[in-house]
Amino acid sequence: MFWKKKESNKDTEKWLYENDVTITRYLIDGLLVFDLENRLFLINPSAEKFLDVEKKQVLGKNILELSEFSKLSPLASLLGGGLEECFRKELAFNNDLVLEITSVHMKIEGERVSTLVIMHDITREKLAERMKAEFVTLAAHQLRTPISGIKWSLRTLLDEDVGKINKEQKEIIEQAYKTNNKVVNLINDLLNVAEIEEGRYLKKLSLWSIEDIVSSVIDEFEPELKKKKIKIKLFKPEEEIPKIMVDVERLKLAFSNIINNAVRYTFGGGLIKVSLTKHEKYIEVEVEDTGIGIPLSQQNKVFNKFFRSSNVMKIDTEGTGLGLYIAKNIIEAHDGRIWFESEENKGTTFYFTIPIRKQYGEFLTEEFY
Numbered sequence: 001m002f003w004k005k006k007e008s009n010k011d012t013e014k015w016l017y018e019n020d021v022t023i024t025r026y027l028i029d030g031l032l033v034f035d036l037e038n039r040l041f042l043i044n045p046s047a048e049k050f051l052d053v054e055k056k057q058v059l060g061k062n063i064l065e066l067s068e069f070s071k072l073s074p075l076a077s078l079l080g081g082g083l084e085e086c087f088r089k090e091l092a093f094n095n096d097l098v099l100e101i102t103s104v105h106m107k108i109e110g111e112r113v114s115t116l117v118i119m120h121d122i123t124r125e126k127l128a129e130r131m132k133a134e135f136v137t138l139a140a141h142q143l144r145t146p147i148s149g150i151k152w153s154l155r156t157l158l159d160e161d162v163g164k165i166n167k168e169q170k171e172i173i174e175q176a177y178k179t180n181n182k183v184v185n186l187i188n189d190l191l192n193v194a195e196i197e198e199g200r201y202l203k204k205l206s207l208w209s210i211e212d213i214v215s216s217v218i219d220e221f222e223p224e225l226k227k228k229k230i231k232i233k234l235f236k237p238e239e240e241i242p243k244i245m246v247d248v249e250r251l252k253l254a255f256s257n258i259i260n261n262a263v264r265y266t267f268g269g270g271l272i273k274v275s276l277t278k279h280e281k282y283i284e285v286e287v288e289d290t291g292i293g294i295p296l297s298q299q300n301k302v303f304n305k306f307f308r309s310s311n312v313m314k315i316d317t318e319g320t321g322l323g324l325y326i327a328k329n330i331i332e333a334h335d336g337r338i339w340f341e342s343e344e345n346k347g348t349t350f351y352f353t354i355p356i357r358k359q360y361g362e363f364l365t366e367e368f369y
Helices: 009-019 045-051 073-079 123-158 167-197 210-220 222-228 248-264 296-301 310-315 323-333
Strands: 030-034 040-043 086-094 097-108 111-121 206-208 231-235 244-246 271-278 282-289 337-343 347-355
Touching: 030 045, 045 111, 073 086, 073 097, 097 123, 123 167, 167 323, 206 210, 206 248, 210 222, 210 231, 210 244, 210 248, 210 271, 210 282, 222 248, 244 248, 244 347, 248 271, 248 282, 248 323, 248 347, 296 337, 323 337, 323 347
Parallel strands: 231 271
Antiparallel strands: 030 040, 030 111, 086 097, 097 111, 206 244, 271 282, 282 347, 337 347
């Protein structure tokens, strides 16, 4: 092994410099290597191209000095003066260059000897994602207008605004109305997913009571709960829950998707418990049902797009599998967390947290976890 614990920093630099020709210059990924004093002592040709610099301009400079170069400034902000470790962090320099950054401390016998920064070009992948999202958005918007028109027409017929209809006609129109509503919900889900994938998670932040959000969503499900004879209980802490900065419409959507799953997959006569708990820095929401549960072998896929578990498909073939994916992204956009516990045929409990923030600026300045 060429490295030994007590070899000097110059020995390390010498070895890497001598082997630069045979190892790093042919790598497609960009490569930066910093010494113990956080000074750059190796940069390969791909990194020079990505960052629009020449080796002679940057070698020997620390990360703060490198931030003076225009394309290196975003990288310096990401890594910080101490060259923090990170894994596959996306960094957009402009529309023509998006890099995935991984930073690793290389250690010998537990001691850091240098820091390796790998830059992987994902520009084409991000462009493809953006084009796909734009197409979905355009298609969904184009579909929304005629579908909404059909919904209005069917509602007019059902309300007998243009004449009486008989029982058989009403049943057929009601079925068409329900089917049309499913298409409307699918279009709305696709638009939400497109916005998420374009990075437009939160639209309007305001100070709001999470208790009011939870209560209003539960009220919306009252007709379905009565129809299935499912009881729902809301548990609140004795102490007052403070209002927090949230995108109320987005958070309502996230919670509604979680409640919707609990209602749909809990058999008649079941019970759903919703609990609010105030912690020092965040509020935790818990939704426990007595439903069909999620098979253990499929639990790692729950938050994937279009995922529906095998036992759900047997009793309900109409879902899109987008609800929990949307909920997860909305909650994480608030810097919250979401997770669950489930046992097949016994029920599922979803948990999510939202940080207690009372001002917009706290989204930019505070750490909560």
